[in-house]
Amino acid sequence: MARVGSAARAAATVMAASPTQARNAALIELAHLLRASVAALDVDNARDLDAARANGLAGPMLDRLKLGAKVIDTVAEGCEQLAAMPDPIGEITGVKRRPSGISVGQMRVPLGVFGMIYESRPNVTIEAASLAIKSGNAAILRGGSEAIHSNLALWRLVQQALTTAGLPAEAVQLVETTDRAAVGRLIAMPEHVDVIIPRGGKSLIERISAEARVPVIKHLDGNCHVYVDADVDLDLAVKVTDNAKTQKYSPCNAAESLLVHERQAAAFLGRIGAIFAAKGVECRADERAAAILRDVPGLAVQPATEADWAEEYLAPVISVKIVDSVDEAIAHINRYGSHHTDAILTTNHPNAMRFLREVDSASVMVNASTRFADGFEYGLGAEIGISTDKFHARGPVGLEGLTSMKWVVLGNGEVRT
Amino acid sequence: MARVGSAARAAATVMAASPTQARNAALIELAHLLRASVAALDVDNARDLDAARANGLAGPMLDRLKLGAKVIDTVAEGCEQLAAMPDPIGEITGVKRRPSGISVGQMRVPLGVFGMIYESRPNVTIEAASLAIKSGNAAILRGGSEAIHSNLALWRLVQQALTTAGLPAEAVQLVETTDRAAVGRLIAMPEHVDVIIPRGGKSLIERISAEARVPVIKHLDGNCHVYVDADVDLDLAVKVTDNAKTQKYSPCNAAESLLVHERQAAAFLGRIGAIFAAKGVECRADERAAAILRDVPGLAVQPATEADWAEEYLAPVISVKIVDSVDEAIAHINRYGSHHTDAILTTNHPNAMRFLREVDSASVMVNASTRFADGFEYGLGAEIGISTDKFHARGPVGLEGLTSMKWVVLGNGEVRT
Structure with a gap:
């Protein structure tokens, strides 16, 4: 995991400085690859579905695991919609001249590296990857072991799209092992990972929050x-x-x-x-x-x-x-x-x-x-999760939740007295 | 500490709903009380200074511990400046009509309860208290044991100012014990405390970050x-x-x-x-x-x-x-x-x-x-700390760092289809 984390950190630096156009091109290419791979993805998805049936998984669980042409078309369309959205990165706001002569404002920049931990639904692999690409972040994805073949197949398309667009393939990495200890390591590498986003049941999120050594965008109950x-x-x-x-x-x-x-x-x-x-x-x-x-x-x-x-x-x-x-x-x-x-x-x-x-x-x-109460209904374009915390991001979290604001100071030789 | 935390949570609810005018009146009254209490504060401060000298504290440490007319005038002026600033709470931004018919925007609200852990300088007691009052939060303050008599005296003025303005005295509480275990409890009560702000040396901040069970606004090195x-x-x-x-x-x-x-x-x-x-x-x-x-x-x-x-x-x-x-x-x-x-x-x-x-x-x-790189130079009016993190607040943290944005939805009977 340290090797994965260190590669993500290096890729994040390249992503943060990458042209808007390259990131959008990667998203368009990913949509194209997804639509062209329906049959191939079906083969990998079938392996997961067969294994799930053999393990006695029931109806709704199987449904969530299933890809298929309709689900693939939906995530491909999501990639195209993201490509069409304005780039959140590089926006400069609130620049004001101060009495000292300096001008002070804020610039929106990527958070860096986020870790995404999720269960069952393999389409989350594409949703998280596409949000990472658009927001200039790197992501480390850890899907459920029951979806590993589907996730690996989808991830190969993501890597191909990144490479075609001239971006580092390591910007989106999938944890290939289904070893549960990998999650424990992923959430305890503050030097490589800036935030963890878990999607799943309350017990998963509570466990991750209790053990994480980096901030967690938590989504607990909705009463x-x-x-x-x-x-x-x-x-x-x-x-x-x-x-x-x-x-x-x-x-x-x-x-x-x-x-x-x-x-x-x-x-x-x-x-x-x-x-x-x-x-x-x-x-x-x-x-x-x-x-x-x-x-x-x-x-x-x-x-x-x-x-x-x-x-x-x-x-x-x-x-x-x-x-x-x-x-x-x-x-x-x-x-x-x-x-x-x-x-x-x-x-x-x-x-x-x-x-x-x-x-x-x-x-x-x-x-x-x-x-x-939903990212799409609120006009965020896409939703990486919903936060029940007050810190950093609250409620539906879109691209902006994957960014932070740094201060920019424009001077002309001013000094502090 | 659970009792202190629970009282802070209750006070935070009242503070969040309190009129702008009451919070500003408390700040003006606090400035007045500080200026009127220079002689009385000197007596309490002398007890800390005597104890420090008896314990062999050296020149710069003694300087930081010292109140005196000039320091008191500076913090009193800080309270007046805060009172004159616009209320950060209740600001509604970005309201946009969505295709469904609902209007969606964001409202700035207090974070709730913050814990402040600091060393030596007793003026931080007033800085933290005044920022809590202005931002509609409640605060639990834990100063250094070497400044306990000065901090208690300052805190009594804060409570008096809150009461005079019709606000709950529990909105600003000081941990009266100098027992070190109190810090451990303060940073591990997510049900009562929303964020911890430590001010002090790197080792203090690293220890608090490692042990805290709530978010920490960290200020580590400046290379x-x-x-x-x-x-x-x-x-x-x-x-x-x-x-x-x-x-x-x-x-x-x-x-x-x-x-x-x-x-x-x-x-x-x-x-x-x-x-x-x-x-x-x-x-x-x-x-x-x-x-x-x-x-x-x-x-x-x-x-x-x-x-x-x-x-x-x-x-x-x-x-x-x-x-x-x-x-x-x-x-x-x-x-x-x-x-x-x-x-x-x-x-x-x-x-x-x-x-x-x-x-x-x-x-x-x-x-x-x-x-x-400083909150006053950047025009934030006041600075609760400087963050070296990317999450929530980055760089100098002013009143806005003590707030969060919640979503507001204004409808006319719209339903989801």
Whole structure:
């Protein structure tokens, strides 16, 4: 790993100084190679799929492992979209003349080397590689052992694209061993690696965070709240709450907790309860909410326990609580939430502004579905991950999260007195 | 410490939502209390000074420990300057309408709770407290045991100012015990503390970084370079190099290494050598530079070892090397430098731009003294520290380094499809 790290560091220096055009050309070439290699990639992917089946892997796990023409076309298109985006590197902002005579501003530069640790889905190999290329960084990728043949095949295309564009092939390296100790070494080389980005389950991320000796862009739980305020457009509230909870159950930005102002409780809970009943969503409700929800035909209602307020179900289950004020809603969210994404549905402007300011979450929303918390929806073009931390990057992390700002000073012989 | 941490977290929530005016009023009141308490503070400071003398502390250490009317006036003025600055909190930037109909932007919010660990100088207590108040954060301060009576007295004024302004006194807490284990607990409470800022020697910072379980804003070495290019105004080069090296020897932004293009070596080294000889600055030179410098009357010249290229002397010593190109200069700086501050002196525009872009340091300068790398000189108004990291904040860290950007989404009932 030290050899891999040292090669990455050397490649990062070349990438940082490389022309915009070379990096874009590598992305276009990579898209071309991906589309031209559908059949060949299928052979390597089949080896992983066969091994997974032999190991008794189940349906959804197999689905995530599968490449195929459609997935390949999507990642190829992602490369082309990145190539078309403005270069984040070299941007100079805020240059101001100081009383001493010097001009001071900031220049956006690559972070250097990032390590990406992920599971199952081999398309992450291309997503991470293409973000590294565009942002002028080097990357060390460590995919899941179950996808090793697919990842190796994809990585060979990345190396070919880099070489064709005149960039160092070592700018994107794949850890070829499936030895688990390699991860331990990757996260403890501050001299070679500037940041670690894990994508996977909570236990993987917690373990990496505890053991890493470099910064980690962490993505932990998404216990997202929808709060229906006292003043609200009920039709809007029903539509948005339905979407936030039921459009998909598994994403981290799906709603897991519903807070309703007591003034709207009877009217709103009756309507959303009917939708939940029709879609098979179970409610874990406090006493007051349960008293209303139990009247909804066909709705599963359970009493909420303390643990329910903090739970990320990722399933057709939602906790429901009636509150008496926007203050109570904000306090509840800051206490039990996971600082991911929370929304207020209201027509009251002061309450909207207080919610935006006081809810301590990476994304705070007014009258929109929590499901919008996503790099593409936010216009970042691509997403390397979602951060539940406050340090460096918060919420969806795009190309800018892979950069830092250094100070530039332009003088004409000024000295300090 | 858990009790202190939990009180800080609660106070941070109140501070984040507090009016701009209350935080500014607390700063003005603190300045007033400081100026009115010069005599009282002198009594507490004398207890620390007496103990230090009894423990055999030497001149410079005693100087750093001393408060006195002038130091108190300086920190009081710092509080007033902070009060006059714009509030960093609540700024909303970059709001853009997305194709889905939602508007997405970012809002600047406090980080939450920071821990500050520092040595000797009691004025840091006021600097850290005032930055916490202005930025809407809570702070837990841990000063050196040798300054405990001065720090306690200053802290009581901070608490009084907070209370008078209607803000929670727990927004700034001082660790009252001088027990060293308290530091170990402070840096390992991610549930209560968001970031640690150590100010002190390299060994303190390395130990804290290794043991911390939260992010650390690290300030390690300053091995700053001045590179004199082939095309250069020699008068400017002599003036700036002299200032960068000799204006003060102890700051981290003083030059420690001098690189000279071979075309200017004879003319430039003769002139700067004469100044170094007059000021008693010793040169550790490579063979080619030594051959020229040995002809300068009265100049101490030693052959440079490999270790000299990486050394932060903080003393009247400088390493000197002749290079054959701007490429060699950049490569040398990136290899041996500490990524703190480096300057090129040149009239050649392409070389200036390459240096700015390719030197991987927190501050890169053209035709200006490295001594300018400082929060006040950069216009940040105040400086909580200098970061030699790339993550989150790089170089001088002002109020913005104590904040993070959260996403705000403004909708009108939009849902994800």
